[in-house]
Amino acid sequence: MNTERGLPVKLGSFTDASKNWRPHSPPFLAKVNVDAAWKKGSSNRGMGIIIRGQSGESIVGASLLSSHNSVVEVEAEVVVRGLQLAAHAKLSLIVVEGDCLEVMDALINHSSDCNWRISLMIRKSRKLVACFSLVEWNWVPREANRMANAAEKLAMARLSSSDWVGRPPTSLVHVLRSDGLTGPPLF
Template sequence: MHKKFNGYPKPSNLFLLCASTYGKQRCKAVMKKVSHDPIATIEGIRRNFAEWSATHSILQDDFMRHREGVNWMPLPPGFVKVNFDDSWSATQSGCGLGLVIRDGNGACLAGASYVSSHNSVVEAKAMTALVGLQKAANMHQKKVVMEGDCLEVIDALKDDSCAHWRSFIILKKIVQLSLDFDEDLWNWIPRDTNR
């Protein structure tokens, strides 16, 4: 749920809205191999803010917190949560990676989006998890909940099972990096919830 700050969304949420729109416009330009259009980006931010404002004013708090029966669960004390996801297409040469890091109250601590290139959706999801874990490590976090919608990656990291061979090296890097944390928990969430 977006909290309001003097009648407007919190500045961190506005930043995420702008950063997300910019990242999508940048990915679109890279994928289509055209120059980035700042006017389209500004228009996209304006449109997204208008959509957010309209949606926010008509939806009730319960609907925003409960999406398809999945409720936000408070984090254990001292933990941060890294939500990670990607946008991958077999017909495109590039893909987008995105992540958000939140504290136990749901406040945004950091977010990032990247353009990358991977041969499979599982490989892209694994890379996004690695980048999210690296970002949490760079923030000197010691307890992290990693949350994503790729069951194959989550299962491989939870019980050290075998995943797709293309993601093996990335998963090994994640396992190695996770040794720097006091605790790392891996949660799978349904795709429709990870938006």
């Protein structure tokens, strides 16, 4: 376990061969999955965040728009936004998972020589760690990050930002269920 400014930061890695989303293990209370998309030649840049509890239930999430100039910048910003959302929800023991290897590697390895395009957002993420008792960073394959991926696609399709507490948009419930977890009831 490393420490960041005296705060515990656990470094994790993805080892599940099934490549599906999996619940976090104790002592963590929530898992923050983040994903982003950037379309070259377009102003569409979407970010998706889903925070789930120990049994996989949706706690809070967001489909957001961004204005960065590269996909790696949007991927780094969504980590900052995910940490902010988790702090706002008053969560203290979290796992942050993303499928952008460059961003997660910079966070996991405390790289001081990361891509200049993301260095400011990596510093912001490191400062936000102070809001939590314990943070674990995990890189995951895209298949294990389907809900965050669907949320960022929703932002790009709607061209607007939205967030939710407890109940994701109906269009995303099928993704929760495809992870083998129960989703909220459909009305």
